[in-house]
Amino acid sequence: MLIDSHCHLDFEALSSDLDGVMARAAAAGVTGMMTISTRVENFSTYAGLAERYANVWCSVGTHPHNAHEELHIGTDELVRLSAHSRCVAIGEAGLDYFYDNSPREAQATGLRRHIAAARITGLPLVIHSRQADADMADILEEEAGQGVFPFVLHCFTGGMELARRALALGGYISFSGIITFRNAEEIREVARIVPAGRYLIETDAPYLAPIPHRGQPNEPSYVRHTAEKLAEIRGISLEQVGAESTVNFGRLFSKTGLG
Structure with a gap:
């Protein structure tokens, strides 16, 4: 049993063949998935997808690019x-200093608004953080001091310091197909030390297809490759990764009823 905790079913690469995407996911042992909001103004699309498929849930939020x-x-x-x-989560929101598609002040403002929503609702915040480790950790610690909130650092690409500071706040860390990439040893090292009760797996489909599908559109069925690599990294079985990550998903996204 595997759950893709972060994908974008509304993006054309997946939406053009949704029934096929779902069938291939089921064949790969993927029993559920979360389609993630990138624009609040498109929330009806995400909600519609979650209403259409019984094993799909959605979030509400604004990607830092927007x-x-x-x-x-x-x-x-x-x-x-x-x-x-x-709708079982807030986000994705965060900081992206790699592309800087949105002014950093706007990104930080948006992030803090989403944190406030997570604190009010008790729903977990799905966080996007890229090349913004120090600022992200500082904001998370500052905001946690005003009241705790659940969160996950999705598609983790940061360093060990961000991972440790996030874990100290009770956060979760989600690993994508990046852990299969040759130059991702620092991320694999984080994957080795995350407690068994605090990690998730995801695709971020249609982006970041894992080896052996690099260069192709990603899709939820490929989360199996990430799970297999994570099992290798942690020295455990694929079945254990599936069991642990599924339990963790249900615990964090408790509104799914899987916890």
């Missing part, structure tokens, strides 16, 4: 939309 375009959306609106029965 933060400057949705500054008019406040915490209250995130909270209101998150009441949808199939």
Whole structure:
């Protein structure tokens, strides 16, 4: 049993063949998946996908790339939309200093609004963090001091310091197909030390297809390759990775009813 904790079923590479995507996922042992919001204004699309498939859930939030375009959306609106029965998380929101597609101040403002929504609702915040380790850790610690909130650092690409500071706050860390890449040893080292109760697996489909599918559109069925690599890294069986990551998913995203 495997769960893809982060994918984008609304993106054209997947939406053009959704029934095929779902069938291939089932054949690979993927029993559930989370389709993640990148624009609050498109929430009805994500909710519609989660309503269409019984094993799909969704989130509500604004990707940091789009933060400057949705500054008019406040915490209250995130909270209101998150009441949808199939919405089980806030986000993805965060900081992306690699592309800097949105001004950093707008990204930080958006992140803090999403943190507030996670704190109010108790729903976990799905965090995007790329080349922003220090600022991300500082914001998480500062905000946690104002009241705890559940969160996961999705598609982890940071260093050991961010991982340790996030774990100290009770956060989860999610690993993608990047752990299969040749130049990802630092991330594999993080994957070795994350406690058994605090990791998830994901695809971030249609991006970041794992080996042996690099260069192709990613899809939820490929989360199996990430799970296999994580099992190798941690020196455990694929079955144990599946069991642990599924339990962790249900615990973090408790609104799914899987916990």
